[in-house]
Amino acid sequence: MTDAALDTNGPTELPGGRSLWSDAWARMRANRAAMASLIFLVLMTVACIVGPWLVPHNYTTIYADYVRTPPSLTAYPKADMVESALNDVLRRMRVEPGGWTQEGDRVFVEVTSGRAIDERNLRYLERSDTFHDARVESRADDGLAMVMSAAIKQQYFLLGTDNVGRDLLSRTLMAGRISLSIGLLAGMTAVVIGVLYGATAGFLGGRTDEIMMRIVDVLYSLPFIFFVIMLVVFFGRNFVLMFLAVGAVLWLDMARIVRGQALSIRRQEYIQAAEALGVTQTGILLRHVVPNLLGPVVIYMTLLVPHVIILESFLSFLGLGVQEPMTSWGVLISAGAKNIGSANWLLVFPALFLVSTLFALNFVGDGLRDALDPKDR
Template sequence: MSDTTALRVPPAGRSLWQDARVRLLRNRAAVASLIVLALMTLACIIGPLLTGHAYDRVYQDYVRVPASLSAYPKAEALPAAVQRIASRIRATPSEIVVEADRIRLGLISPRLIDPRLLVYFDRSDLFGPARVIANALDGRRLGLEVPIKRQYFLFGTDSNGRDLLTRTLIAGRVSLAIGLLATGVALVIGVVYGATAGYLGGRIDMVMMRIVDVLYSLPFIFFVILLVVFFGRNFILMFLAVGAIEWLDMARIVRGQALSIRRQDYVLAAEALGVSTGGILKRHVIPNTLGPVVVYVTLLVPKVILLESFLSFLGLGIQEPMTSWGVLISDGARAIQATPWMLVFPASFLVATLFALNFLGDGLRDALDPRDR
């Protein structure tokens, strides 16, 4: 038997963040929600480049058309469209034959048909440039071959004839950017302010919280008007306006958590070892307040999106032709009886995002709870 003994290496400890990551990955609902949010973000970033439509492109011939998986124009709508264009040319259409990608027809007029007027076909959203294939009666009868412009509107179009799919994805960029960035501003300010006030306590806490009470008493619109005067109507306004208000609730939540954490044994031990105030806040107070903070953040993002919609309705937020989910839902609600798809699709994106944020927030709350370590 050998006198030497194998040295056992003690297992490496895991930090709070490593434990939280492991517990989060075990939560199927949270992981699925994270995937949904990632796919939603990816679709909003890349999707508008693949739809084939500009978000501000107006199709005058496709105003309020329903959502469809097949291409427009529909075959039954082509004769009426040809009739409208022929009336502009002051001619009568005849022998209309609809093929797969083109239409053949004749134009009859009591006087000479000016070929330059055929540009009306090209100006239409339904047809391409017309080509004369027959000329009779000294130019009073023309045979035409007109290509058909095929367009896909998977989500339909809005009241101005703009593709709703493209606008929904562009609106997602705006709503998610405003929701996440404004929430980030509120998160940073509120957590730092509330943790500092709760840990220091005493007169400092009293003064800091009275400042919060004073800011609570000021109306939200007052802040917005001041920011409009200084910054104009842009995204910076939205971030500052919402972040300058919503951090107040965050500060109160974090302060309440910090008041209880400051009395814990590990905080008292850190103070006895001479750890600085900043170190205690960074390593003990703030990490142990993340559970309720994360849950509140998942509620704050949709609240910010709704606030943005309210500001846009007042003319202080997003302006046309740019849009957001809140603006699209507001427009769709006004025309829900005639065009329900204008409400259904933006609302579906918003609801899916809210559900994913709630499930992810629950998963993060459980993962960041230090009592589960």
């Protein structure tokens, strides 16, 4: 009876195992703060990549009529700005205003002059950032008086404008594209080189470890700024190549951290078991040592990205980093700090973008550290 019952039920299926990565992803999803920060970073990255193409203003366009304009959800120009912009245009036309009225989105202005008014002066209205679609409504027979009209151009500056009249929103999004790409590019370069170098030195040990770490000490003795200046001489103003090389220098701290972890891991029982089974040293290094180093590596990576961003702003201040018309969050914050008393939005919005991104990176780093720690599995 028992054997028959077992036969009818069929063989018992064993539950499938979970890999390190699937288990880490499950633990990561359970961390709400880390997942919310990860979603924020994805949205921030998409906004910085796509945003400069969607906003109505180019990050290099200068609006002379809107220098240091405060942020607003409503369209510019405001009611008190129309008259001042109109007077500036008439001053350049060298005519005397006789009065103006506004009907809907158009303004009508009477002008007079001591000599015949050239209708080509309408180009001053067309070139204005406030008006467009200028035309002559009426003209005196002697040409000394004229009634002109122009439509008011609606402009939106959600985050205001900077000291030269450029839209801060488009420049902040473009700056995020540069800062994030620089941070990730240099950070990934430093992580890859540092992990492989430090894990190899710590796992092999002995004379090989001594030689490899003395090389690190020699590289530590090189003045960093002098090295960066040499990179600029060799690579020019191409910041991608320059920060790839900068990332190749920042791996020194990573190599020391990984080397210390690898020295403790090589004495673990599962490493000895792998050696007893005949696994090659390269296989042990890639399949056992490196995966168990991911926790400290991820934490250092989340600290390295903001470090590179701050380093970039320092180099840009010295004239060795990002140059105009390109920009970055560090450059915008540096410029905003100089105008905090009179135009605080120039500092607040770029700093908000940078600080929120750094907080998100820290939360994601904590979540990945907990998810990838083999001791908590």
